[in-house]
Amino acid sequence: MEPKEQPGPREDELFEHHKFVASPGQEPLRVDKFLMNFIENATRSKIQQAAKDGHIWVNDAEVKQNYRVKAGDEVKVMFEHPPYEFLLTPEEIPLDTVYEDDSLLVVNKPAGMVVHPGHGNYSGTLINALLYHIDHLPANQNERPGLVHRIDKDTSGLLVIAKTETAMTHLAKQFFDKTTEREYIALVWGDVQQDSGTITGHIDRNPKNRLQMQVFPEGDHGKEAVTHYKVLERLGYVTLVSCRLETGRTHQIRVHLKYIGHTLFNDARYGGDKILKGTTFTKYRQFVENAFKILPRQALHAKTLGFIHPATGEPMRFNSDLPEDMASCIEKWRHYAKHRS
Known part of the structure; x- marks a missing residue:
């Protein structure tokens, strides 16, 4: 199977990440298997996906994953980013x-x-x-x-x-x-019922949305994840919580809190940018929309970090104040909760 001709400008839009020239003694070999021999930590499925996306080139032309590399072929892996x-x-x-x-x-x-x-x-x-x-x-x-x-x-x-x-x-x-100390402050939708608790559940990519992570409670996918939480303040339709990480998975707090029904306030990726709790009154909707404007991101702050100093062996512990956008949003909810009760 010969490489498929592609117009020149397409190549100009891509960046070369890898280039290999097949040796004179190279027996015909599928390009996905050929690249597996050269690219460290690459999986065959990722290489095949790259070929499907038009990122595998041989002799300056795009090929599919079943193209057979021959002696002297110049094989490139090209992507849109440098x-x-x-x-x-x-x-x-x-x-x-x-x-x-x-x-x-x-x-x-x-x-x-x-x-x-x-x-x-x-x-x-x-x-x-x-x-x-x-x-x-x-x-x-x-x-x-x-x-x-x-x-x-x-x-x-x-x-x-x-x-x-x-x-x-x-x-x-x-x-x-898991000997470091990591505390996060989060503002979440809903009234968290228990004053404290532990959330467990393996975390991996959501198979239907690769931009999201997902909890797999049976542990059949992903990696173990453990989050300890404590309620700091109840503010009516939202709750301020402290989260201590035992593990550090991608989006762990965001995914674990959503898993127990308390999505982070204004977390657009996980649906927290919608009005998830409260009333249908127009004034309430306006209040929440204004709160979104004050805090135009997920309500999550890495407040405390503790570890042992690698040179001195001394315990180190650092704290940081809530940034202005998050502090202002919380204060707005305090005022709302006070006048609502």
Whole structure:
């Protein structure tokens, strides 16, 4: 099967991520199997999907996954976004530094800032800022400089950054061993019935919506996830809660709270940007819409971060105040709840 001809401009829109030239002794081999031999951590299903999406090219023309690579063929993997290493550009972006020494840095990330570059977010990230302020950050297992953990774009709060290889290894082990302290403050829809509790349930991608995560209570998919919560304040149709993470899965708090019927306030990805509780009165609808404007993101803040210092062995514990948008929204609900009762 010969490569299918494609118009030139299509290639100009793509970025080359991998290029391999088949050796003179290469026996005919399906391109998906060929690439499996060269790309570390690649799965055959991902390679086949890339081919279906038109991202596998041989001799400058798009091919399907069953194309057989021959001696001398030039095989490329092309994507719409630049390779990750091209995105690691230092940018002069201010950092809200809570603590810094020779081993590590603790920053208070604002809502709206992406932690690391990726599809659709090629600049303005925390990593771009860190590379400007710090030389020679160590890379984690995903080749991301300094990152030990991360929080979502529209979640605010504390992150620890490793400045040395020793710090990276030591801190990563603490997160893996679940010995760190991580407390988040969340505003959720509804009146949470129990004053405190623990939410368990494996978390994995939602098979019907790949942008969402989902709880699999039987544990047949995903990874174990454990969230401990405590009610801080009941505000009528919403509740302010503290969440302590035992594990750190993608969207864990957002997914676990939705799972027990209490979606984060204004969490658009999980439906929290709709009026989920309350009355049908026009004035109430206007009140909630105004609250959405005050807090135009999910109501989640990484408030407390604790760990053992990788060099000194001393316990470290940091706290951050609620950002203005979240504090103002909570105060608005307090005022509403007071005058409603």
